[in-house]
Amino acid sequence: MKEYTPKEIESKWQAHWAGTRLYATDEDSSKPKYYALEQFPYPSGDGLHMGHMRVYSIGDVIARFRRMNGYRVLHPMGADAFGLPAENAAINRGVNPGEWTLKNMDRFVKEQSMMGVSYDWDRYVATCLPEYYRFNQWLFLLFYERGLAYRKKAFVNWCPDCSTVLANEQVENGRCWRCDSEVTKKELEQWFLRITDYAERLLEGLDRLPKWPEKVKAMQRNWIGKSEGAHVSFSIPELEDERVTVFTTRPDTLYGVTYMVVAPEHPLVPRLIKGKENESVILEFIEQMKKQTEIERTSTDAEKVGYPTGAYAKHPLTGEMIPIWVANYVLMDYGTGAVMGVPAHDERDFQFAKKYDLPIKVVIQPEGEPLEEPLTEAYTEDGKLVNSGPFNGMNNREALSAIAEHLAETNQGGPTVNYRLRDWLISRQRYWGTPIPMIYCDACGTVPVPKEDLPVLLPEDVVFDGKRNPLTTSETFVQTTCPSCGREARRETDTMDTFFDSSWYFMRYTDSKNTEVPFDPEKVNNWLPVDEYIGGIEHAVLHLLYSRFFTKVLYDAGMIAVDEPFASLLTQGMVLKDGFKMSKSKGNVVSPLEIVEKYGADTARFFILFAAPPDRDLDWSDAGVEGSYRFLNRVWRLIAQNESLFGQKADTGRELTGDARELRRILHQTIKKVTHEIGERNHFNTAISAIMELVNALYAYPENADRSIFREALEKLVILLAPFVPHITEELWQMMGKQESVHKEAWPAFDPEALVQNEVEIAVQINGKVREKLVVPTSASRDEVEKQALQQDRIRMLIEGKTVRKVIVVPGKLVNIVAN
Ligand code: ANZ
Ligand code: ZN
Incomplete structure (x- = not known):
């Protein structure tokens, strides 16, 4: 018998498949x-x-x-x-x-x-090649034409020593991951994609994706962060009625506002503090804030720090004068960068008001017992409005829209929807990315590179010193002529975030x-x-x-x-x-190539697919790998030992009984199970378990039982295993004398009738004479049939006092008990 030699087999078939282009994409449009x-x-x-x-x-x-x-x-x-x-x-x-x-x-x-x-390797794409990235540029221009790519000033993480922008992930405790110097915020002109224009459609589309994991959809919904609420506009009399607009999800609490807070970066801050007592303290505070990341600023255990600007705004409904504060917890790029403080009904505002001794005004009372004042915590549940002028007595849920609409009618704001999603900053001051195809001309401004001039190639004459964007060091790249007026102009030196490249590669294939x-x-x-x-x-x-x-x-x-x-x-x-x-730092890495080297790729694949459903974590186990290897050897021997069977002409069409009928039933049940588990559930592990049971049944199949079904089951076994272990099955298929690749075989269909466990009548003989009739399932094993026959009352009576010498079972026909 030939041995299973995965190394030899695998490289042989890999070369063969490549040579025959077996996996070239099938373009037959008659197929789904x-x-x-x-x-x-x-x-x-x-x-x-x-x-x-x-x-x-x-x-x-x-x-x-x-x-x-x-x-x-x-x-x-x-x-x-x-x-x-x-x-x-x-x-x-x-x-x-x-x-x-x-x-x-x-x-x-x-x-x-x-x-x-x-x-299908013919369709290989590599995003770093000009053949690919020229179309990143093409698509960027399409976004630009559609008003979806724009350049604006934004605060970004900046390392003064490396003179480059850093991603949030590259800032560790406020320091540069590379040179450890303190990272600052710098306002820079950057390219953005207007993904916020698509916020609503990106949300809506999730509802049409039933085959996505709920968890991923929830993460996206959360990231997009839709909030329904209202804009409320407060005027500032001392600044000639300049307005500060806040975003709130709780317009029903508007009468409970006792202070306002603007973000340190809010554009009105310099005017609000000008000449006031706290001016220099607040300017210092703003500098400090620039060094903090958003995560540090908003983390729940971060201390809330604020300063009164000394300026006041007028409440839109009561006309009261409300003090305006600057504080770390208000972010410039969420909502409007300004909030109204309602300490009685918001936990964060409550803490802030307690810390700075600001008034707390209850405007929502629960049904039944009124709140005990002074409050010990914010009341954030539903209730009825109090201290709210014409809205008193209204249920707060109704007041949400009533007050928002009232604001709209009086031109002081109104209902609005806010999204947490920000526009996508795609500029990187990096070399190894797609050059953004834009040109700056003193006369014409920002001019897109004409599509026919693409690609804008990455230059080779650059300096990599880790101190600046290498593209800026290439004179030949930076200096160009304006496509519109022909005068000297400069090229954009930013490259695109690599996520741009991967946003459409699946279309390019x-x-x-x-x-x-x-x-x-x-x-x-x-x-x-x-x-x-x-x-x-x-x-x-x-x-x-x-x-x-x-x-x-x-x-x-x-x-x-x-x-x-x-x-x-x-x-x-x-x-x-x-x-x-598995990670290098833990030192627990198992290399795929080591496993392939030792056992073959089929064993590695088999173990990985068998050890867990695909969406679950998988525990690597050396014993599990060994077991997978042993199983493949078991399959190998089953076929290698029966190789002669495949040289003969198949003898089909006979009516099957007994063990043969039972093997057929197991085979069809396996086909059904494997088809369902792969096709409907992606549960490859349970599909493999079913195949293992079939292999057990094939080993247990009696040597003298019908060979035609045995042979058929072996063939089907190889086909069912082919998607999991493509090399060994190809080799076994060839051993069975097949000319074509097993990977071109049609997936077997199961016969529902074969699944039925039929019953047969069996004659029970004693010493060759029929003494009793017995009905058993066709699937009953020899042992079971024998046991049942011996338990029949009449039979027990007849053999009493005798010694049973031998019991012969002819499946589906008879049991003969030899006794004397
Ligand atoms: C008054 C109020 C009263 C608020 C109340 C809440 C409860 P979501 O749901 O996350 O959208 N807010 C608005 N802009 C902010 C900013 N730039 N930085 C920090 N906080 C900001 O939260 C919206 C709520 O977060 C808004 O509603 C506002 O506080 C605050 F009983 O306004 B609320
Ligand atoms: Zn020009």
Whole structure:
């Protein structure tokens, strides 16, 4: 018998599949489409880790299953190839970011191929290549034309030593992650995408995604953060009735306002404090605030600090004069950057009022017992309005809209909706990204690069010193001529956030070689939406929200017919070792390649798919890997030992009885279960369990029982296993004498009739003479039939006092008891 030698088999079949282009995308339009997609990797210097292996194994089962079920399947792969590590390698080790990235990409492709994943490599996209990023620029211009890309001044994290903007994640305790100097806020002109224009549609679309995890939808809803409330406008008599507008979700508490607070960055602050007692203290406070991140400022345990400006605003309904404060807890970029303080009914305002001894005025009383004053905490429940002029006695829920409408009628505000979502800042002062295709001309202003001049290529003559944006060091890049007037002009040196690149790559796969446009609408509509998108939960908000935004914009531009890109989303769990996430720092990393080297890719895939449902965390277990390897060997032996069976002509069409009928029942039950578990639930682990039971049944099948069904069951077993372990099944299929690839086989259908457990009448003989009749299920085992026969009253009576020498069971026919 031939041995199972995974190493030899796997490289042989990988080469064969590549040579025969077995996984080229099927374009047969008579078939239903299926787009299976795994998030493309960032090609780091470390190659594949177990998390990658898990995602790709899951995606591959899905793609292979659909192909076998008669779908034309798109299953592509690429590389998310721009980003910081390449640039840091350039700064720290002087290597070229492009070369470094391409080398890593090669390594990823090699390692992905070693897993036996069924990608159509012809559609590979790498975001760092001009063939791709020119269309980032094309799309940026489309956003610009549609008024969705704009430049504005914004406060950003700034490291004075590195002279660059830092992402929030790159600020650690107020210091630069690289040089440890103190990070400041700097107001800079930056490019933004107007994602806030799409806030409502991004919310609404979530309701049409039943196949997304609730958790991810909740995270997106929370991030978009829709709040219904009102704008209330207060006038400031001492500033010639200049107005401060606040956003509140509780206009019903308007009569309870005892102070107002504006953010330190609020544009009115300098005028409010001018010449006042606290002017210098507040200016110092503002400087301090610039150093804090938003997270530090708003964390619940952060001390609330404020100063009275000395200025007053007029209450819009009572005309009372309300003191205006500046405080750390009010953020400039939420709502209007100003709030009204209602200490009686808001916990945060209550604490602030207590600390600074501000008045507390109750305007909502609960039903029944009135509140005991002075309050010991804010009353935040519902009730009836008091101290609220004409609104007294009104239920506060009704008062919400009554007061908001009254404000609208009197031109002092009115109902409004506020979103937490901010516009997307896409400018990066970095080299390894897509140049933003804009030109600045002294005469014409900001001029877009004409589409026919794309791509704006990344220059090579740059200096990487970690101190400034390398693009600014390239004279040939910066100096250009204005496309509109022909005079000398400067190029934009900011590059795009790499999330721009990944917001549409799944569209590019449908037409990856197009040199005119990002993709042909007909081609993208031929495949989108993605039917199953598999990736990590860490992208729940960022990538998945941006991709949805892009899809909606391109839908509005008439480039694509769907407005939601991912019909179904599968977020895979983590791979743990000894209960912890595998990580270099924990020193508990198991390398996928080591496992592939030792046991083969099929064992690694099998273990990963068997050990847990895909959305759960998976505990790595060496014993589990060993067990998976043993199981594949067991399957191998089952077929190798019966190889001769496949040389013979199949003998089919016979009526099956007894063990044969039972094997057929188990086979069809397995087909049914495996089809359901993969196709409807993505529960690959339970599908595999069912297959294991079938293997047990095949081992237990008597040697003298019907061979035709045994042979058929072995064939079906190999087909059912093919999506999980593509190499061993291909080899076994060939061993069975098949000419075509097992991966081109049709998925077996189950016969509902085969599942029925029929009953048969069996004759019970004693020494060859029929003494009794017995009805048993066709599935009953020999042992069971024997036991039942011996338990019959009449039989017991007849054999009493005799010794049973032998019991012969002919399944489905008779039991003969030899006794004397
Ligand atoms: C008065 C009030 C009374 C409020 C009350 C709440 C309860 P969400 O739900 O998150 O939208 N607020 C508004 N803008 C703010 C800013 N820039 N920085 C900090 N806080 C701000 O919260 C809206 C509420 O948060 C608003 O309603 C406002 O306080 C505060 F009994 O106004 B409220
Ligand atoms: Zn010009």
